[in-house]
Amino acid sequence: MEREIVRLDMDRDFEAFEELSVISFGEGTNSKKEMYQWLFDKNPYNKSGNMMYLLKEGDKVIGCDGLLPNELYVNGKVLLTAHSVKSMTHPDYKKQGIFRTMTQNSCERGLKDGVDVVIGLANDQSYPAYQRFGWPTLFEKEVYVKPILINNILKRRIKVGFLASMGNAVYSSYMKNKLKNQMDKEITFEILDRVPEKVQECWDKYKSKYSVMLVRDYKYLNYRYNERPDVNYVTVLAKHKGEIIGFAILHNSVANGSKMTSAVEFFTDPTSERYIKSLADGLAKYCYENDLEYVVIGTGLYGKYKKALLDNGFMITRKPPKNNMMIANILSDRVTLEEITGHENWHITQGDGETELDL
Structure with missing residues (x-):
């Protein structure tokens, strides 16, 4: 045939x-x-x-x-x-x-x-x-995870429900207090159910500090997250003196029986450990307020993202992500292989690729 x-x-x-x-x-x-x-x-x-x-x-x-x-x-x-x-x-x-x-x-x-x-x-x-x-x-690709609540982790380890709940209560109380004390008092957060057009200002401000990444302007973010018909995303804006200095877009879900969130976008000044740490703190605060057990972030090695995240309590996942080898085929002479090769040149997020789309 x-x-x-x-x-x-x-x-x-x-x-x-x-x-x-x-x-x-x-x-x-x-x-x-x-x-x-x-x-x-x-x-x-x-x-x-x-x-x-x-x-x-x-x-x-x-x-x-x-x-x-x-x-x-x-x-x-x-x-x-x-x-x-x-x-x-x-x-x-x-x-x-x-x-x-x-x-x-x-x-x-x-x-x-x-x-x-x-x-x-x-x-x-x-x-x-x-x-x-x-x-x-x-x-x-690498992926980073930070435990927020550990009730299910303890249940799997000690097999006694009330002891796990007690351990989680002690842990979460300590970590909440620690988070409250370490958060940058000059940076505030706004939680929205849509990506606002004003994120364009943040993209325009910091894009020149990056080497290689997908364009995260409002055109892309609006199509990718506001217009998607089957998933509702949460946008976290980090502000300093009323000006947006970073944003994260979150996809809340349940994985292996645990409520979690995936930072499908995580963008700020890549040279500022202060801003990266503050944005990560804002995600942790959001997780505590919404009883989410852990947060996952995927990023490249460009700038200070990895250092700031590891210093902030994130860990590299023990198992690599399902789709983890970034490959390419250059079709034009507008870009060279050297320009886009190397994890250290890239900023990449959980929103990139097929996994987040459940394809």
Whole structure:
């Protein structure tokens, strides 16, 4: 039967696309049509339509790969980049070169639409294939976690509920008091249920202090967090003398029976340990006020983020994140591999890549 590569049409192809997603990633994969319509069709960085492509054999979808375009800030330049996402091959069609074919198709279509560089956070299954394709590895992502409440941790260790509750009460009382005493009295926090347009001022103020990161201006943040239809995010603004000096965007959820929050965005002056520490303190305060047990932050090694977070009680997670190898394929001469290689050059967050989107 003849095969063809087509652009994903939500009305025509979504049911077959969803079926392959469940086969590839399990029942826990996000299968909400309105989420994919927002993510693919309504992306404001699209040039000629969505950049998701299906390999069809008749009406059956046997492969998929595509790009999520956005902007990348590299040493003062703003480039069009795209995340490689939804790489899937039907298990009945393995070892036929479909992964390579679909990856090449995505890059060719991206180049036609002006994409300068394709990036992706590969997992242990896809990473070897990208290495065979010759895609360079830029760095291995780290994730940091800070325990806020330890009731569940103690329950798992000592197996006695009331002792765990007592231990947690003592610990949290001590840590709350410690946090209260260490917080910068000149920095205040505002909690919002939407990302406000005024975050643009913060981006404009500090962007030139970074080397490599996705553009975190209001256009991107509004699309990515305000317009997403299936998740409600929380925005934390840090202010000094009424001026925004940093922001975090939080996704509250439950993982392994524990209430937690993931800082999908965490942005401030990368050269200021004071501001980084204060923003982290603001997240801890928010967690105590909302009975959240721990907070997770992903960041690059650029600036003073790592030092400030580790000094603030964060720890590198014992297990690496599921998608942790940052890879790239440069498509234009507007950027060099040297400019974007190395964890020390990057600021990266939990909002980057497929994991936060539950793809």
